[in-house]
Amino acid sequence: MAETSSGDAFVAFERVQKSYDGENLVVKDLNLTMPKGEFLTMLGPSGSGKTTCLMMLAGFETATHGEIKIDGVSINNIPPHKRGIGMVFQNYALFPHMTIAENLAFPLEVRKMGKSDREAKVKRALEMVEMGAFGGRRPAQLSGGQQQRVALARALVFEPELVLMDEPLGALDKQLREKMQFEITHLAHQLGITTVYVTHDQTEALTMSDRVAVFDDGRIQQLDPPDVLYEEPKNSFVAQFIGENNTLEGVLTEIRGDTCVVKLDDGQMIDAVPINVSKVGEKTRVSIRPERVEFNKDRMSEGAHTLKAEVLEFIYMGDIFRTRLRVAGNDDFVIKTRNAPDQVRLTPGSQIEIGWLPQDCRALDAV
């Protein structure tokens, strides 16, 4: 990922810190820049500081230190209502005493827009989210998905350049959530708006975003496009947090350019790519994605180290098989195989040998 220079940054956090109690920092030295039109997701466990960042951007929290800029202008001292940022809340926050149309007209009204303009815009916004027929209803008369669309339309109706979304799909069921994920990204790209999206759901983050910022402990652990994030996690936290992951503990014994050899705790040796380890003898945690593990000897690369494994459990999941193994003393080593006609179904109790391509195995920091 190329570092975006703050010159063409639309949104920029510069050395932002936030503390609520004066003792602990919730956000530690945050630096982040976003170009116009980007869909950026802040992903992280609860308490990681992602929502605080969003609230600082929206203006509901003030940064303890540092500057937040939009379009090059510091907004630290601009009150929320003058920032012109559209926002979708976790529970939609549709005003229950107003109809859908009134909800949508609200931001236009406070901007003193004329009645006819207002009506036209509300109509257009409702049609955009396919809710044209619902203008006269109250929020309570709508389903969760419909409320979600209205909330989206309300955040967009006054044509903000930046839209913030705070876990907007959290309250929806899985199917609807997937549908809305698609719709939101589609709409955001279509309208060319810059979007900051907060979620703790990694699937959502991967499927929707141009870039994902993984938050933990008040810092951005990694900021990358979804594929990079998944395949090249920069540290153990990201590897653990994004997708499913197998980890093995060991010690670095040899480094040869961009590969290295790790001696596992039980003495077996494996090949890996060193990521944030540098010295021989350093403790490391090796991470391998379950779908990259191979047990068919024919498909393993020549000369690669293999490990002995015992099959503990075989789980049929429809499109994939999930097999739990004991590898180097780790009982939770999982492999995933595609349900193809020629696929082998491992039987619990059998002893196998597993291996992988060295580049799929990443030696990360030992936490």
Added chain:
Amino acid sequence: MSEATNDPAQTGGPTPETALAAADQKGPMLAADGTPLKKSLARALRRQKLRALMLIAPLLLFVLVTFIAPIVDMLFRSVENQIVSDTLPRTVVALEDWDADTGELPGDAVFQAAYEDIFYAAERKLHTRLGTRLNYEMTGVSSLFRKSGRGLDDIGEVYQDQFKDVDRAWDKAPLWAEMMGSDAWHAQAEAWTKGEPLPEFELRAGIADVLPRTAAAYAAFAEFQRVEEEKSLLKEEPWTLVHTALYQDLAAGDVSGYTGPHAAELAELDALVASPDFETVDIRAAFEDIDEDWMDPEVWTTIKMYSPNYTSGYFLNAVDMQKTPEGAEFRDEDERIYGLLFKRTIFMSLVITFSCIMLAYPVAYLLANLSARSANMLMILVLLPFWTSLLVRTSAWKVMLQQQGVINDVLVWLGLVGDADRLVMINNQFGTIVAMTHILLPFMILPMYSVMATIPPSYTRAAKSLGATNWTAFWRVYFPQSIPGIGAGSILVYILSIGYYITPEIVGGTTGTFISNRIAYHISSSLNWGLAAALGTILLAVVLLLYWAYDRIVGIDNVKLG
């Protein structure tokens, strides 16, 4: 599914499948065992309902006995008026033929009836109660009845004395008992010893034909002695009323046909009554002697007007009206009081409710938006008044507000107010409004708070993010959602204040008292319970009416207590 359908031996019975198939056709939905679903459901819920009923039964019973029944009884008193017809039954009947509009006094028959009624009532000591009752309608009636209870004895004494002069036996019990009572009863009465129940009196056969009035009067006397006094008629000389009755019988008819005991003595009396020297008493004149007011047709009009068993009189009184022969009409301007009190009560309650809203809203808002710890602290301060006696708080206001009180002293000390013209802040409406606003404030804060606590801060944030200023966000988004809390608090405070008693009583003086103070006065001081009940009924009706109006305008669904 019932157990039966799980049993393979009973596959012939209805199954859910067949039941559902049946339901697809016309007719009611059937349960798995073929009974209508509604019935089945009702049966399943019956146990539950029964248990619910059992759970509330003790409270329900308690409320019925201690709350609803007394209220209904009390409300009933506002129209109940049996006392007149119970105490003066003959008079009420006799007055039916009298037309009050003529302005003339009723005829002798009415006076005769009143003589008998008041005499009986006086013996039973009921005449003063009736006097009190009628005094509500016409001042002076109370003393009129009290005097008459004593004075009416004089009529009979005139006859008694003359009879006695003829034969001392007429002044003694035995002669009367032997003459009036049947032989069988007399024998029983002779055999009676103290402590046993007295034998039931029985008139001598035929005596009622010869001496109808005497028989009736003596029978009443006998019954009174037996039931109330438990004294033997063989020892008790009869009432003077009986002597009057005997005179009237002798003057009216012929007693020569009488052959029973003491026929000779009776004949002797008959001769006496016929003689021109016999002194008689005109009953009407006797009434006039007792009190000239009896000659006022107004008195009789009042009795006639309040003779029905049920009356609208209390209600008319409660709205400053009175009954007249021409129908209900308003009292004189200077006699009207309840209309003013009702208006004042409603108006002041509105003022109190409004000031409570103004004071409570910011506090409730703060409570709902503070951190949990500070909110708890503040909540304790809000609830603190509940832990202090109402009387203490009200008295404290007296100390604060009186002319030599804390506030005036401070104002004088600051030089804002001259020592000579200290502010009058108590024993008037101002005092009542201040004290009651303070006392009722928690009842406004709590419902407001419980509603505001449920308004998520995200609404205001959303409004601000959409471009609304702080004020617009509050006024357009927050405030409308807090209205149910205002509604609930207002109803609570308004209804509480409209019936408030103790505070207006202590700090209200004369201009700051409520209708409830008047009700209390009639309950405990003037003892006019009927009027108190009528005022209470009207108050209740006003509250229900307001509640109904509120429901129509605001909608009771918009009221939330949490």
